Amino acid sequence: MKRHVGVGLFGLLVGGILLPWAPAIQSQVAVGRNLKMDCSYCHNVHGTGQFVVRGEAAIEAMCQTCHATGWTDPNDATKVAAIVKAHELLSGKANYGTYKISCIGCHNPHRYLANADTSQPTGEWGNLSLIGNLVKDADTTRDAIPQDGIARLARPFINDGGTPADFSDDTMEGYYCGVNTVSGNPNPCSETDPPASSDSVRKVVHWKKAVDPVQVEIDPWENQWSQGEFDGQKYIHVPAPTLAGQRWYNGACNVCHTRTGHHRRDNSGGDRNHNLEKTAGCPECHDHNANKGGWIK
Amino acid sequence: MSYQVRETGRTCGARHRALAGAFGIAFLLLFALTATGQNRLGDPRRIAEGRHGQLVVSDDALGVVALDKQTLELVWSCPLPGSPFAVAEFHGLVFVGNTATQNVEVYRAKGGQGKLEFLYNLGHSEAGQPGFFQLPTDMAIDARQQLIFVLDSRAKSVKVFDVKGRFLYALPPVGGFTLLSPSAIAVDGARGEVLVSDYGDPSGFFGVNAPARVAIYSYSGAHLGLIDGNKRFARPQGLAVDGLGRIYLAEALLGQVFVFDRYSGTVIRTLGSFGTGAGQLALPLDVVVDQKSGDVFVTSNISRRVEVFRGAGRLP
Numbered sequence: 360m361k362r363h364v365g366v367g368l369f370g371l372l373v374g375g376i377l378l379p380w381a382p383a384i385q386s387q388v389a390v391g392r393n394l395k396m397d398c399s400y401c402h403n404v405h406g407t408g409q410f411v412v413r414g415e416a417a418i419e420a421m422c423q424t425c426h427a428t429g430w431t432d433p434n435d436a437t438k439v440a441a442i443v444k445a446h447e448l449l450s451g452k453a454n455y456g457t458y459k460i461s462c463i464g465c466h467n468p469h470r471y472l473a474n475a476d477t478s479q480p481t482g483e484w485g486n487l488s489l490i491g492n493l494v495k496d497a498d499t500t501r502d503a504i505p506q507d508g509i510a511r512l513a514r515p516f517i518n519d520g521g522t523p524a525d526f527s528d529d530t531m532e533g534y535y536c537g538v539n540t541v542s543g544n545p546n547p548c549s550e551t552d553p554p555a556s557s558d559s560v561r562k563v564v565h566w567k568k569a570v571d572p573v574q575v576e577i578d579p580w581e582n583q584w585s586q587g588e589f590d591g592q593k594y595i596h597v598p599a600p601t602l603a604g605q606r607w608y609n610g611a612c613n614v615c616h617t618r619t620g621h622h623r624r625d626n627s628g629g630d631r632n633h634n635l636e637k638t639a640g641c642p643e644c645h646d647h648n649a650n651k652g653g654w655i656k
Numbered sequence: 657m658s659y660q661v662r663e664t665g666r667t668c669g670a671r672h673r674a675l676a677g678a679f680g681i682a683f684l685l686l687f688a689l690t691a692t693g694q695n696r697l698g699d700p701r702r703i704a705e706g707r708h709g710q711l712v713v714s715d716d717a718l719g720v721v722a723l724d725k726q727t728l729e730l731v732w733s734c735p736l737p738g739s740p741f742a743v744a745e746f747h748g749l750v751f752v753g754n755t756a757t758q759n760v761e762v763y764r765a766k767g768g769q770g771k772l773e774f775l776y777n778l779g780h781s782e783a784g785q786p787g788f789f790q791l792p793t794d795m796a797i798d799a800r801q802q803l804i805f806v807l808d809s810r811a812k813s814v815k816v817f818d819v820k821g822r823f824l825y826a827l828p829p830v831g832g833f834t835l836l837s838p839s840a841i842a843v844d845g846a847r848g849e850v851l852v853s854d855y856g857d858p859s860g861f862f863g864v865n866a867p868a869r870v871a872i873y874s875y876s877g878a879h880l881g882l883i884d885g886n887k888r889f890a891r892p893q894g895l896a897v898d899g900l901g902r903i904y905l906a907e908a909l910l911g912q913v914f915v916f917d918r919y920s921g922t923v924i925r926t927l928g929s930f931g932t933g934a935g936q937l938a939l940p941l942d943v944v945v946d947q948k949s950g951d952v953f954v955t956s957n958i959s960r961r962v963e964v965f966r967g968a969g970r971l972p
Contacts, residue, residue: 420958
């Protein structure tokens with residue numbers, strides 16, 4: 360009897376420890392339920408640090424078993440994630456170094472909100488949350504939320520107040536600073552030398568996680584969408600019919616494309632700018648599915 | 657039914673000529689390949705046997721690509737509009753399942769150097785119009801019976817044509833063993849069988865709760881059996897069958913090729929492991945077996961190349 364009680368207590372202890380992390384990938388379609396896939400598919404649970412990600416290639420492969428193969432779910436909502444491949448083409452090009460983006464650069468694998476399709480109950484359908492789903496300033500800035508599950512994302516130097524972000528801790532994985540695209544000279548790049556909004560220099564910083572907590576505030580401009588709260592964080596739903604070309608999706612793009620000196624969409628500087636401030640959504644021209652010609656539709 | 661042969665201007669030359677005509681991305685990737693001699697593609701998907709000791713590969717970035725079987729060097733490439741997915745070659749005709757145009761486009765390969773001349777769409781839908789298919793993701797050809805099998809993944813059916821492009825019938829027949837999430841197809845001409853890889857319904861989308869599998873049909877659509885993926889494979893993609901009926905299956909999630917015994921369904925061996933290094937596979941999407949040499953060729957999508965396992969098809 361004592362032995363049974365001991366086993367039971369041990370089980371409760373283990374369960375209590377593991378349960379908070381148990382449902383790793385919450386996408387209904389991502390998990391091959393007939394095949395063993397658990398935390399260890401993405402995380403090296405025995406590595407140093409907390410839940411080291413095993414490899415983005417493996418994670419990307421998991422996503423693309425559906426999203427690169429034309430597989431369609433009953434709602435026909437599956438998108439070929441060609442935008443990842445289009446970004447990959449930047450790798451190795453001048454000024455981009457080893458720059459790379461993968462699925463989890465924009466989608467949070469641990470958070471599953473119906474940010475694309477509210478016709479289905481949250482947790483049933485939708486897609487993996489985009490970074491920027493939890494917002495501070497609507498449309499123009501998107502910051503990652505600490506503990507958001509993003510293994511690596513691109514984050515600009517400029518923080519909210521225009522002063523350099525604090526890179527004093529060890530959370531920065533690495534960064535790349537290219538040459539000045541106007542002068543052609545190598546651009547000094549440091550933590551205390553962020554690009555001005557008028558700079559045409561390309562700077563992309565890869566972070567393991569965001570440093571500063573973001574106070575979540577809902578911009579009235581976005582109140583037209585339904586809102587909710589998840590894990591203490593506010594979020595916004597986007598009605599399904601608005602998926603195509605929706606400005607909401609600018610958020611994930613703007614993490615790089617507004618807050619770095621490259622491809623700004625607010626016409627504030629840099630090359631290939633757009634003057635589309637709140638007038639158009641990135642997906643109106645840049646399709647998630649498109650794979651050629653700079654993924655222009 | 658007659659059809660009009662049309663010149664579309666979609667012509668592609670050999671490697672040294674293709675550079676001039678390829679658009680931006682193709683240019684860059686081709687240059688990299690030429691400069692380094694590496695077998696590096698853009699976005700390789702399906703692969704099929706071609707003529708002149710070549711393999712033809714559909715590539716969403718480069719179009720249709722031909723590789724030399726021995727060296728895996730690129731011989732020619734032809735950028736195509738849309739999104740080429742399924743690909744097959746038969747007596748100088750190149751068939752391309754285009755998921756953007758929803759057509760299976762038929763080209764004549766001229767001169768063995770990749771000059772492709774557009775002929776018609778399978779089912780004879782008009783060029784430039786939405787075609788006969790919803791999502792033509794794979795195809796297979798029975799050369800002896802001169803039948804073309806096209807998997808329409810979204811329609812969940814296999815459509816069968818003759819080599820003149822005339823639609824004959826579809827399978828599975830009404831009331832037959834249904835396809836759930838079909839992904840790829842192969843035919844076993846010796847046995848008159850059609851094999852369809854299928855993601856199944858592991859999460860119960862369709863209320864079936866079936867694991868991934870490979871469904872086997874006769875040419876007439878009779879269900880002959882299946883290879884159950886339960887706890888073995890979850891994302892089955894391209895298939896191939898060798899002369900002894902052994903089934904080669906690319907498993908996209910695990911980064912492996914499974915070799916099954918046709919009759920027992922047991923795994924005889926596996927090829928590759930997940931990764932982007934030599935001999936490794938990252939998102940393998942199709943496999944083809946050279947019946948003479950036993951070489952097994954696999955498209956590894958994320959590592960953007962074709963991986964070859966020399967002689968791996970020569971099993972005891």
